[in-house]
Amino acid sequence: xxxxxxxxxxxxxxxxxxxxxxxxxxxxxxxxxxxxxxxxxxxxxxxxxxxxxxxxxxxxxxxxxxxxxxxxxxxxxxxxxxxxxxxxxxxxxxxxxxxxxxxxxxxxxxxxxxxxxxxxxxxxxxxxxxxxxxxxxxxxxxxxxxxxxxxxxxxxxxxxxxxxxxxxxxxxxxxxxxxxxxxxxxxxxxxxxxxxxxxxxxxxxxxxxxxxxxxxxxxxxxxxxxxxxxxxxxxxxxxxxxxxxxxxxxxxxxxxxxxxxxxxxxxxxxxxxxxxxxxxxxxxxxxxxxxxxxxxxxxxxxxxxxxxxxxxxxxxxxxxxxxxxxxxxxxxxxxxxxxxxxxxxxxxxxxxxxxxxxxxxxxxxxxxxxxxxxxxxxxxxxxxxxxxxxxxxxxxxxxxxxxxxxxxxxxxxxxxxxxxxxxxxxxxxxx
Amino acid sequence: xxxxxxxxxxxxxxxxxxxxxxxxxxxxxxxxxxxxxxxxxxxxxxxxxxxxxxxxxxxxxxxxxxxxxxxxxxxxxxxxxxxxxxxxxxxxxxxxxxxxxxxxxxxxxxxxxxxxxxxxxxxxxxxxxxxxxxxxxxxxxxxxxxxxxxxxxxxxxxxxxxxxxxxxxxxxxxxxxxxxxxxxxxxxxxxxxxxxxxxxxxxxxxxxxxxxxxxxxxxxxxxxxxxxxxxxxxxxxxxxxxxxxxxxxxxxxxxxxxxxxxxxxxxxxxxxxxxxxxxxxxxxxxxxxxxxxxxxxxxxxxxxxxxxxxxxxxxxxxxxxxxxxxxxxxxxxxxxxxxxxxxxxxxxxxxxxxxxxxxxxxxxxxxxxxxxxxxxxxxxxxxxxxxxxxxxxxxxxxxxxxxxxxxxxxxxxxxxxxxxxxxxxxxxxxx
Numbered sequence: 001x002x003x004x005x006x007x008x009x010x011x012x013x014x015x016x017x018x019x020x021x022x023x024x025x026x027x028x029x030x031x032x033x034x035x036x037x038x039x040x041x042x043x044x045x046x047x048x049x050x051x052x053x054x055x056x057x058x059x060x061x062x063x064x065x066x067x068x069x070x071x072x073x074x075x076x077x078x079x080x081x082x083x084x085x086x087x088x089x090x091x092x093x094x095x096x097x098x099x100x101x102x103x104x105x106x107x108x109x110x111x112x113x114x115x116x117x118x119x120x121x122x123x124x125x126x127x128x129x130x131x132x133x134x135x136x137x138x139x140x141x142x143x144x145x146x147x148x149x150x151x152x153x154x155x156x157x158x159x160x161x162x163x164x165x166x167x168x169x170x171x172x173x174x175x176x177x178x179x180x181x182x183x184x185x186x187x188x189x190x191x192x193x194x195x196x197x198x199x200x201x202x203x204x205x206x207x208x209x210x211x212x213x214x215x216x217x218x219x220x221x222x223x224x225x226x227x228x229x230x231x232x233x234x235x236x237x238x239x240x241x242x243x244x245x246x247x248x249x250x251x252x253x254x255x256x257x258x259x260x261x262x263x264x265x266x267x268x269x270x271x272x273x274x275x276x277x278x279x280x281x282x283x284x285x286x287x288x289x290x291x292x293x294x295x296x297x298x299x300x301x302x303x304x305x306x307x308x309x310x311x312x313x314x315x316x317x318x319x320x321x322x323x324x325x326x327x328x329x330x331x332x333x334x335x336x337x338x339x340x341x342x343x344x345x346x347x348x349x350x351x352x353x354x355x356x357x358x359x360x361x362x363x364x365x366x367x368x369x370x371x372x373x374x375x376x377x378x379x380x381x382x383x384x385x386x387x388x389x390x391x392x393x394x395x396x397x398x399x400x401x402x403x404x405x406x407x408x409x410x411x412x413x414x415x416x417x418x419x420x421x422x423x424x425x426x427x428x429x430x431x
Numbered sequence: 432x433x434x435x436x437x438x439x440x441x442x443x444x445x446x447x448x449x450x451x452x453x454x455x456x457x458x459x460x461x462x463x464x465x466x467x468x469x470x471x472x473x474x475x476x477x478x479x480x481x482x483x484x485x486x487x488x489x490x491x492x493x494x495x496x497x498x499x500x501x502x503x504x505x506x507x508x509x510x511x512x513x514x515x516x517x518x519x520x521x522x523x524x525x526x527x528x529x530x531x532x533x534x535x536x537x538x539x540x541x542x543x544x545x546x547x548x549x550x551x552x553x554x555x556x557x558x559x560x561x562x563x564x565x566x567x568x569x570x571x572x573x574x575x576x577x578x579x580x581x582x583x584x585x586x587x588x589x590x591x592x593x594x595x596x597x598x599x600x601x602x603x604x605x606x607x608x609x610x611x612x613x614x615x616x617x618x619x620x621x622x623x624x625x626x627x628x629x630x631x632x633x634x635x636x637x638x639x640x641x642x643x644x645x646x647x648x649x650x651x652x653x654x655x656x657x658x659x660x661x662x663x664x665x666x667x668x669x670x671x672x673x674x675x676x677x678x679x680x681x682x683x684x685x686x687x688x689x690x691x692x693x694x695x696x697x698x699x700x701x702x703x704x705x706x707x708x709x710x711x712x713x714x715x716x717x718x719x720x721x722x723x724x725x726x727x728x729x730x731x732x733x734x735x736x737x738x739x740x741x742x743x744x745x746x747x748x749x750x751x752x753x754x755x756x757x758x759x760x761x762x763x764x765x766x767x768x769x770x771x772x773x774x775x776x777x778x779x780x781x782x783x784x785x786x787x788x789x790x791x792x793x794x795x796x797x798x799x800x801x802x803x804x805x806x807x808x809x810x811x812x813x814x815x816x817x818x819x820x821x822x823x824x825x826x827x828x829x830x831x832x833x834x835x836x837x838x839x840x841x842x843x844x845x846x847x848x849x850x851x852x853x854x855x856x857x858x859x860x861x862x
Binding site: 035036037038040045046049221222223224225226260261262263264265266267292294347348349350352388392393394395 | 466467468469471476477480652653654655656657691692693694695696697698723725778779780781783819823824825826
């Protein structure tokens with residue numbers, strides 16, 4: 001009998017519950033509270049950093065006023081610990097009254113007035129990971145409607161305090177419930193992360209139908225070890241993960257921690273480059289009020305963002321893992337272009353890596369190269385030309401590569417990648 | 432018979448071969464090539480970074496012109512891979528003729544003319560770690576005299592390609608040979624690092640008599656993992672190591688990698704703070720030509736340098752290792768002062784650590800506090816006053832602490848710590 005119910009739910013979810021919000025044709029971008037601000041609810045002693053409407057308004061002000069919004073960073077996302085410990089008399093979630101005295105609807109208006117969007121957090125289970133009220137199966141419809149009524153634009157549905165079969169029922173039910181509200185609400189599912197992230201436990205075809213994005217793996221922490229661990233997991237499993245992504249459905253390796261405390265500048269560029277290659281959602285979790293200029297420059301790098309937001313939405317892959325510690329990543333982009341990332345796992349000194357585009361599977365031809373972090377074009381390369389890139393320890397060199405015959409690079413390349421295009425000094429290519 | 436020789440050598444070395452150069456009454460400071468430039472001898476393809484006289488002149492220029500020398504950073508130290516593969520006809524070491532066409536004596540003059548000192552590298556054994564000619568027992572006197580003739584001011588004697596008994600003979604013999612030259616040459620011994628760094632294999636009393644500094648542990652690499660591993664080893668073994676240090680004899684946890692590729696700003700402050708607490712030699716291994724301003728500010732921090740260079744020369748200790756990931760370090764300083772470092776091993780968000788000076792073993796009294804990296808005084812603290820410091824993930828808060836009764840702080844505190852003393856804003860103490 002129980003089995004019959006599960007089978008029935010499964011069949012139902014696959015056939016009838018495709019997410020129909022039309023959102024996130026490119027990876028969503030914005031800001032998410034968790035990694036940087038966690039469950040800090042101590043507004044008495046830590047008023048600037050506690051989870052409160054003031055924090056989200058502060059971040060919204062920064063996104064709107066400091067050039068983020070124009071680049072695509074429009075989501076301001078609440079994570080755990082926002083709610084009251086009790087539902088209201090009608091069984092609805094309600095925000096903590098002391099920390100969100102204006103309520104969530106007010107906060108959503110504040111964001112919408114500034115051209116931003118509001119994300120909120122729920123948990124499919126008895127409690128959220130932080131111990132706040134969870135969304136049990138019987139509450140899915142109520143909570144979806146509450147979020148819609150508030151004007152919420154995105155939901156991250158975590159999976160603490162539930163189990164595999166509960167999740168198998170609940171995540172598709174939330175899809176249906178969100179559809180039913182009529183409000184387009186982006187849907188981030190933590191489901192696969194709770195099931196190990198890999199088939200057969202995880203069905204990426206189904207996820208692509210019911211969620212806009214999904215957390216495949218564990219939470220990021222503020223350390224290079226954590227970033228490296230995530231990079232390795234995603235690319236070690238690229239044969240499974242890469243085909244799952246596309247417009248409207250994205251693998252989510254978790255937040256950008258650039259601008260926090262644990263990454264060097266080179267490591268920050270590496271996270272930005274590889275999240276762009278992975279077509280990953282770009283949710284910063286940092287303090288936008290105190291971000292320094294070098295972190296800002298990386299997060300606002302127009303080339304990296306353009307690569308991340310490529311309209312084809314094809315996730316990239318690791319091409320090579322060399323014994324010398326160099327790894328090469330590649331992502332196909334629209335307009336016969338591609339992104340190449342040379343990454344060094346070394347911890348000694350900049351490594352001079354020699355190769356050619358032909359060795360990286362490029363077809364016969366001449367290619368124009370733009371260095372994303374130097375923000376300058378490099379000399380043109382024939383596919384057979386041997387070149388050397390100098391890659392810093394734990395750092396990257398990131399290139400935007402475009403065939404030169406089909407279109408003259410400096411005339412046809414459009415938009416952000418043309419930024420500072422006309423300066424040919426500072427080449428990192430050495431023949 | 433062999434045993435008899437060893438015993439004889441040991442007795443001789445302990446009794447008669449105390450180093451008599453009078454140098455390094457405070458930990459030596461300067462620059463050392465290894466971590467950043469390794470054994471890069473490819474001057475054809477990498478002319479700016481290869482081990483050559485040009486590299487050392489470049490660094491000397493920077494030390495002399497960019498404010499380093501005045502702060503105490505005076506040594507410019509060559510590491511491995513400087514020499515020719517063959518000794519000269521008289522059995523003397525000679526530099527690679529292509530990379531050091533002017534010779535070492537010329538390079539020493541170039542440095543001396545700028546108020547700097549030259550360090551060189553040798554290896555007690557058949558070969559250096561990089562495969563260049565080593566200093567075998569029969570060559571110790573020759574090499575010491577060659578270095579003295581060239582005007583060298585410091586020798587790092589590595590220990591590749593030898594063994595325990597060879598080292599037991601060789602390191603004291605080099606002490607004797609350096610003494611015999613009549614030139615004061617600072618002597619850095621890698622001996623203990625090759626013997627595990629701990630008694631009974633390592634005799635720190637003997638080392639304190641024959642070497643000015645010694646590498647206790649493995650080489651540092653350009654990563655936070657490496658720095659953390661070194662910090663842990665030195666403080667886990669502080670009962671053995673701390674008493675070994677003093678004026679003229681220092682434990683050496685290896686180079687500062689601040690300004691390279693692997694450390695965040697917070698991690699860079701942590702290395703600077705804990706190297707200061709350890710009374711460690713401050714040899715930067717970075718590219719002073721391209722150092723950014725934030726790394727420079729940390730390396731040139733006057734408070735941290737003053738603490739490192741405290742004339743009492745007492746190495747500091749770890750006081751506490753809290754379950755919450757906070758560790759507290761302490762170093763006694765001259766003038767009834769001390770240094771306190773609060774370090775966070777966490778990887779989430781700034782941690783608000785509450786304590787009092789009394790809980791950190793301070794005696795009854797009122798204390799003036801100067802925050803070394805904020806470069807500002809904090810409010811005065813009674814020993815019993817509970818305070819909260821906010822410590823960043825992988826970062827530190829470093830205080831210079833001085834009794835307030837014995838001398839009015841702002842009048843009597845002399846020298847670099849008075850720098851920017853009169854601004855009381857920006858307090859990190861919250862009651």
